[in-house]
Amino acid sequence: MLPLDFILFLQIIIFLFITPGTPRIVIISYSMNYGVQKCIWTALGDVTANFIQATLVIFVLGTFLSDNPNFLKIMKWIGVVYLLYLAYDVYQSAPKNINSKITTSKSFLSFFKDGFLVAGTSPKAWLFFPLIFPQFIDFSSNYVVQFLILIITYIVLDFLSLIGYALLAQRLINWIKTNPKTINTISASVLVLIAIIIIITQQ
DSSP: OOTTTTHHHHHHHHHHHHHHOHHHHHHHHHHHOHHHHHHHHHHHHHEEEEEHHHHOOOOOOOOHHHOOHHHHHHHHHHHHHHHHHHHHHHHSOOOOOOTTOOSSOOOOOHHHHHHHHHHOOOOHHHHHHHHTGGGHHHHHHHHTHHHHHHHHHHHHHHHHHHHHHHHHHHHHHHHHHTTTHHHHHHHHHHHHHHHHHHHHHOE
C-alpha cells in the first residue's frame, strides 16, 4: 500500500530539493572544481547519510530524539564546524580548468565522505526525518513497506536533483571562467552564512 498522503510527500521533498541548501552548494562548487563525475560520489554520500538517518528515526531513535533534544544540539554544532571547514576548503581549492586533463588528488572516498558528513550533520535533515517523515507512515499497517517506498522515492529524487545541480554548474562554468575564483568565493560565503543561520535559528 502507498504511504499516507504520498502526493503531498512528493510535493514537500521536491520543494526541498529545488531549494539550494548546503548539499547543493557543495555540489555546485565541486562540479566547478572537479567535474560532474566526481560529484556522483558526493551525491552518493549524501543519500547514504539520508537513508541511515531515516532508518534510525523510524526504527531506533524516534523516542530517543524526542526525549533527548540535546542530541540535536550536539549535531547542530558538529554541522556548523564542518560547514566552516568546508567553506575554507572550497575557498582555497583551485578552480578546475575546463581544458585541463589533470586529475585531482582528492579521492572518491573523500568526495563520498564530504557528501555523507554534510547530510549526516545537517540539522535540517535531522529535523525533517523525525518530525515530517514519520507523518506519512501508517504504523498500524505494514509500515516497513511504506518506509521503503518513501525512502527510495526520497533517495532517487534527491540524487537526481544533486546531479542536476552539478550539470547546471557545468553549464555555467563558461560564464565564470574569466574569473574562476568567483564561484569559490560565493560558495564559501553561502556556507558560512548557512552556518550562521543554523547557529541563530536552530535553538
